[in-house]
Amino acid sequence: MNEALGSVVSAVMVDENQDYYFVQPARNGQTYRLAKSEAPQVLHIGGSVKGFVYENADHQLQMTCAHIPTVQVDHYxxxxxxxxxxxxxxxxxxxxxxxxxxxxxxxxxxxxxxxxxxxxxxxxxxxxxxxxxxxxxxxDEEIFRTIAAKPSRQLINQDVTATIYRLKLAGSLALTADYHLAFIHPSERDQEPRLGQVVKGRVIGLSSHGGVNLSLKPRAYQAINDDAAQILALLKHSQDHQLPLTDKSSPAEIKALLGISKGQFKRAVGHLLRARLVNQINGKLILLKEPSDD
Known part of the structure; x- marks a missing residue:
């Protein structure tokens, strides 16, 4: 087996033509072509050079000094x-x-x-x-644990970007852009992400394994429909953050103020109630809080 492949090695120049030097690593016996345009200096017979060796797409053994990858044998x-x-x-x-x-x-x-x-x-x-x-x-898992950083509680509720690195029945494993290990339970995603997919989510907690738990689902206020968004906007901009409507109001009252049906209004208010953004008190719809990152 050619153990030099995929690594950075030192080699000696043994021949050349107009475009290439031909070099051989010590104790290897293989000859690699090195484009003269990539050589760090002019080489003469017996001159040494260091570079990354591989077999190119045309099945030619090649050394590169200008495009040394960070991915190598035993280098992740x-x-x-x-x-x-x-x-x-x-x-x-x-x-x-x-x-x-x-x-x-x-x-x-x-x-x-x-x-x-x-x-x-x-x-x-x-x-x-x-x-x-x-x-x-x-x-493998050991590599990811080796490079992982320890998360802090300040990360909770923060938006993060993460790369999926393992798919399991229990959920998806990911590595955030800041090198925190992350777990995504199936209940916190609408569909299973691909291996290698870059996803955007938010931290919903710290795990017992030294990582974070992520949700890929939108926050409650981000997931609301247009009718609920309209009601939130009216509540936000009214002076007392109230509207003289509840799910007990007549269809005519709702239509006159909002221009939507009572069925649409009830669905929208139901969504806002479940998100704990509003409450219904004494015949009024009351804004409890501004949409936030909760």
């Missing part, structure tokens, strides 16, 4: 998904100009609609198989 970082092949896996851009790295379908969810899509992010390193092929190796 995020790469961006750029393609999907159902019979193979997903292709990930790690920064090489002429090579994308495949994460095998064996390492992806059984349900293909949960596979990463172009633009999604995966934390991975490289591995070399017995046929000297480079593959993407997804980070």
């Amino acid at each position: 970082d995020f790469g961006t998904v750029v393609g999907v092949r159902r019979d193979l896996g997903v292709f990930v851009d790690i920064g090489l100009p002429n090579k994308d790295i495949v994460v095998s379908l064996d390492d992806l969810p059984n349900l293909k609609h949960l596979w990463p899509q172009p633009g999604d992010r995966l934390l991975l390193a490289l591995r070399v198989d017995d046929h000297d092929r480079l593959w993407g190796q997804l980070a």
Whole structure:
């Protein structure tokens, strides 16, 4: 097995042509092409150079000094998904100009609609198989625990961005942009996010495992319909934050003030009551609080 692949190595220049130097790492025996435009200096026979070695998309052994990726053998970082092949896996851009790295379908969810899509992010390193092929190796739980930061209670109710890194029956595991481990219970999402998907949510609590609990559902005031939003706006801008209406008001009174049916009004008020934004007292609808991040 070519153990140099996927790593930064030192090599010696052994030949050249108009466009390339040809270099060999010590104790390797393989020859790699290095574009002269990428060489850090003019090389002569026996001159040494250091760079990242890999097999490019044309199956040529190559060294790069200008596009050294942070994703390497035993070195984890995020790469961006750029393609999907159902019979193979997903292709990930790690920064090489002429090579994308495949994460095998064996390492992806059984349900293909949960596979990463172009633009999604995966934390991975490289591995070399017995046929000297480079593959993407997804980070395991231990890697994520190693890089995770400890959250504080000040995060509760904050909006965060997170990348999904594991799908489980119990819920989705994610890593926030600030490197906090996160858990999303199925009840706190409308649909299961994909592996690698970047989601926006809010912190609803701290978990017993040293991470945070997220909700991907909108806050109550963000989820209200147009009728409820209209009622909230009227309450907010009235001098005493009240309206002379309740669900006991006549259809004519509701229509005259709001221009909606009594059925629409009752549904909207029901939503606002459940969100604890309003109350009905003495024949009036009263604003309890401004829509907030609760």
